[in-house]
Amino acid sequence: MPELPEVETTVAGLRAVLEDAPLTLVEPRRADMRFPFPADLRQRLTGATVTGLGRRAKYGLIETDRGDTMIFHLGMSGRWRIDPSEIGKHDHLIVETPRHRLALHDPRRFGFVHLVESAAIDAYPAFAALGPEPLGDGLTAEYLAQALKGRVAPIKAMLLDQRIVAGLGNIYVCEALNIAGISPTREAGKVSKPGLRKLVDAIRSVLRAAILAGGSTLRDYARPDGELGYFAKDWRVYGREGEPCPCGGTVRRRIDSGRSTFYCPSCQK
DNA sequence: CTAGTGCCCTGCCGGC
DNA sequence: TGCCGGCAGGGCACTA
Numbered sequence: 001m002p003e004l005p006e007v008e009t010t011v012a013g014l015r016a017v018l019e020d021a022p023l024t025l026v027e028p029r030r031a032d033m034r035f036p037f038p039a040d041l042r043q044r045l046t047g048a049t050v051t052g053l054g055r056r057a058k059y060g061l062i063e064t065d066r067g068d069t070m071i072f073h074l075g076m077s078g079r080w081r082i083d084p085s086e087i088g089k090h091d092h093l094i095v096e097t098p099r100h101r102l103a104l105h106d107p108r109r110f111g112f113v114h115l116v117e118s119a120a121i122d123a124y125p126a127f128a129a130l131g132p133e134p135l136g137d138g139l140t141a142e143y144l145a146q147a148l149k150g151r152v153a154p155i156k157a158m159l160l161d162q163r164i165v166a167g168l169g170n171i172y173v174c175e176a177l178n179i180a181g182i183s184p185t186r187e188a189g190k191v192s193k194p195g196l197r198k199l200v201d202a203i204r205s206v207l208r209a210a211i212l213a214g215g216s217t218l219r220d221y222a223r224p225d226g227e228l229g230y231f232a233k234d235w236r237v238y239g240r241e242g243e244p245c246p247c248g249g250t251v252r253r254r255i256d257s258g259r260s261t262f263y264c265p266s267c268q269k
Numbered sequence: 270c271t272a273g274t275g276c277c278c279t280g281c282c283g284g285c
Numbered sequence: 286t287g288c289c290g291g292c293a294g295g296g297c298a299c300t301a
Contacts (some may be wrong), residue, residue, distance in 0.1 A: 034295095034296085073295080107278080107280065151272095172301095234284085
C-alpha cells in the first residue's frame with residue numbers, strides 16, 4: 001500500500017515523463033474518486049507546463065507554470081500507469097503530454113485529486129497540521145519526546161498520526177517498532193529517550209531501504225513505469241503472523257481499531 | 270483537548 | 286463450480 005516510500009517512487013517515475021512537459025489533456029473519466037474531482041481541473045491544467053514534482057507526507061505534488069499545484073493521494077490501491085495499453089474502468093484520470101499518456105488507476109477509489117494555488121499550498125487543510133517529514137531534520141528523539149509527552153495512547157497509534165510524523169502507515173510503523181524493539185502497545189509518553197533514539201533511527205532506515213528498493217508494496221502496487229509484478233516482501237514482521245522474527249521469537253498479530261498490528265512479543269517490550 | 274470507533278470502496282482469497 | 290464473509294487501510298467524521 002502506498003506509504004511514503006511508494007509515493008516517493010511514484011513521484012520519481014512521474015518526474016521522468018512530466019517534468020517540463022506541456023499537458024495537452026487532463027480529463028477525469030468519472031465525477032469523483034474519494035472526493036469529487038475539482039470542477040476546473042481540466043480547464044486550469046490543460047495547456048499548462050509542468051514545472052516540478054514533489055511529495056509531502058503521502059501526497060504527490062505536480063506544479064505547473066500557471067501557478068497551480070495538483071495534489072494527488074493514492075489512497076490504498078492507487079497508482080499511476082504510464083502509457084497503458086488500454087484504458088480500463090479503474091483509470092479515473094487521464095493526463096497526456098505530447099509524448100505520453102498517463103492514467104491514475106485506483107480500483108478502491110480511496111485516492112483523490114485536489115488543485116490548489118502553489119503559493120497557498122501551506123494553507124491546504126491536510127498540510128496545515130502535518131508533522132515533520134521523517135527523513136528530514138525535523139524528526140529527532142528530542143522532537144518525539146516533546147510531541148509524545150504525556151500521551152497515553154499506544155505508540156503505534158501515535159506514529160500513524162500524521163500530525164506527529166508525516167507519511168508513516170501501518171507497514172512501516174510495524175517494521176520500525178520491531179527494529180527498535182518497542183511494543184506497539186507501549187504508552188507513547190513512556191518510551192524512554194534511548195528508545196526514541198532507536199525508534200527514529202529505525203524509522204529512517206526502514207524508509208530509506210524501501211525507497212532504495214524502489215518502493216515496497218503489498219500485492220497490488222506497481223511501479224509507475226508501467227512495469228507490473230513489482231513486489232517487495234522482505235518484511236521482518238508485517239504479514240508474517242506465526243513466522244519467526246529475526247530475534248528467534250514468533251511474530252504475532254493483534255487487531256486494534258479493526259487494523260492489524262504485527263509484532264514480536266519476544267523482542268518488543 | 271485526547272482517545273477510540275466506524276465508514277468509505279473493490280478485489281482477492283479461503284472455506285464450504 | 287459458485288457463493289459468502291473477511292480482510293486490506295488512509296483519512297476523516299463522529300462520539301464520549
